[in-house]
Amino acid sequence: MDTNVFYSAANKKVSIEDLRKKFGTIFLSPISIFEVLASVNENNFTEMKAVAEELMRSDLILPDANEYLIAAWGLINQTLGTAEKSHEELEKFMKCNSFPEFENEAKKINEFRNLSEKSFLEITEAAKETIIPNYLSKRTKGKMAQLTKRQNSQYSQRMFHPSSVVRVLFETYKKALSQLGLLKIDFKNTNINREQIELAAERIEFYVLIAIGYMAYNLDHAPNHNDLADREMFVYLNNKRRFLTSDGKWIEIAKALGLELLIINPL
Numbered sequence: 379m380d381t382n383v384f385y386s387a388a389n390k391k392v393s394i395e396d397l398r399k400k401f402g403t404i405f406l407s408p409i410s411i412f413e414v415l416a417s418v419n420e421n422n423f424t425e426m427k428a429v430a431e432e433l434m435r436s437d438l439i440l441p442d443a444n445e446y447l448i449a450a451w452g453l454i455n456q457t458l459g460t461a462e463k464s465h466e467e468l469e470k471f472m473k474c475n476s477f478p479e480f481e482n483e484a485k486k487i488n489e490f491r492n493l494s495e496k497s498f499l500e501i502t503e504a505a506k507e508t509i510i511p512n513y514l515s516k517r518t519k520g521k522m523a524q525l526t527k528r529q530n531s532q533y534s535q536r537m538f539h540p541s542s543v544v545r546v547l548f549e550t551y552k553k554a555l556s557q558l559g560l561l562k563i564d565f566k567n568t569n570i571n572r573e574q575i576e577l578a579a580e581r582i583e584f585y586v587l588i589a590i591g592y593m594a595y596n597l598d599h600a601p602n603h604n605d606l607a608d609r610e611m612f613v614y615l616n617n618k619r620r621f622l623t624s625d626g627k628w629i630e631i632a633k634a635l636g637l638e639l640l641i642i643n644p645l
Contacts, residue, residue: 379436380611380623381410383644387432388425392645394435401620401644406436408464409443409607415471416491418484423477430471439465443610444557450581450613451554452574495603502601505593534594546586547579584615584637591631599627615640 379397386392398404410433418426440446442460467483474480536542551570579586592609608628615621615637622644623629632641 379404379406379410380608380621380625380628381413382624383622384410384414384429384432386624386645387435388428394432397622397644398437401622401642403438404436405614405619406433406439407443407611407614408439408441408460409611411439411464411468412487412491413607415467415484416487418471418477418480420477420481423480427472430468433468434472440614443613444554446613447550447554447582448558451551451570451578453554453558495606498606499601499603502593502596502605506596534597537590537594543586543590546589547575547582550582550586551578581616582613584640585613587635587637588612588615588631591635594634595627595631 383392383397387394387397394404414426414429414433439461441449441457442464445458445460448454448458470483471480477484588609589612592605605627608623608625612621617640620639621628621641623641624643624645626643628641629638629643632638
């Protein structure tokens with residue numbers, strides 16, 4: 379479930395209990411915990427405590443997106459404990475009675491978020507340069523690359539070409555390897571076989587589609603720094619697990635991909 383729905387619950391626009399009755403088990407991603415804790419400051423401490431209380435009403439915390447990707451590629455045979463660590467961070471915040479008690483932690487989390495989002499925007503913009511000629515030079519002048527309908531269609535078709543889908547799939551493999559390297563964890567041989575590829579493609583099929591759909595959407599939209607956390611949420615999406623969000627952008631992308639039965643606005 380998208381973090382914005384938990385905000386709506388805190389503002390009494392919807393209740394977690396009603397969502398549970400309608401959609402079943404409410405899963406919580408560590409991404410939502412991270413987003414909420416990174417947003418805590420002196421002025422909104424009480425408000426963020428209310429949002430955190432709604433997070434606590436979830437039924438199950440999932441592994442973080444990176445651990446999920448690593449598992450999807452079958453690189454390790456162990457859990458990394460990211461769900462438990464995230465829950466501990468949330469409980470730590472809930473025990474705080476004032477912002478000064480959490481200030482140092484909030485600063486560290488926010489600094490990491492800013493670096494991650496800056497890198498995400500740079501990578502997203504650079505990827506568009508490979509699709510739209512002279513895109514970055516136009517962006518540096520404060521302009522969007524103006525595309526005709528024909529150009530938009532042409533570039534979108536190129537994105538969804540099977541070779542592009544395969545490239546994005548293998549980008550997730552490289553990302554999984556990178557994360558294991560950062561964590562200094564021993565893992566299996568990096569030579570992958572056909573069975574691993576087919577299994578990963580099945581497990582993160584929708585994540586790959588959303589990543590491509592997001593790029594197609596951004597052909598005539600500027601990427602937003604908040605999109606990183608939102609996009610990573612889709613790693614959990616499958617035919618049995620729907621994603622609830624009130625963000626119109628993701629609803630629009632879902633419709634374009636034929637995923638409107640899996641990505642739903644619950645409000």
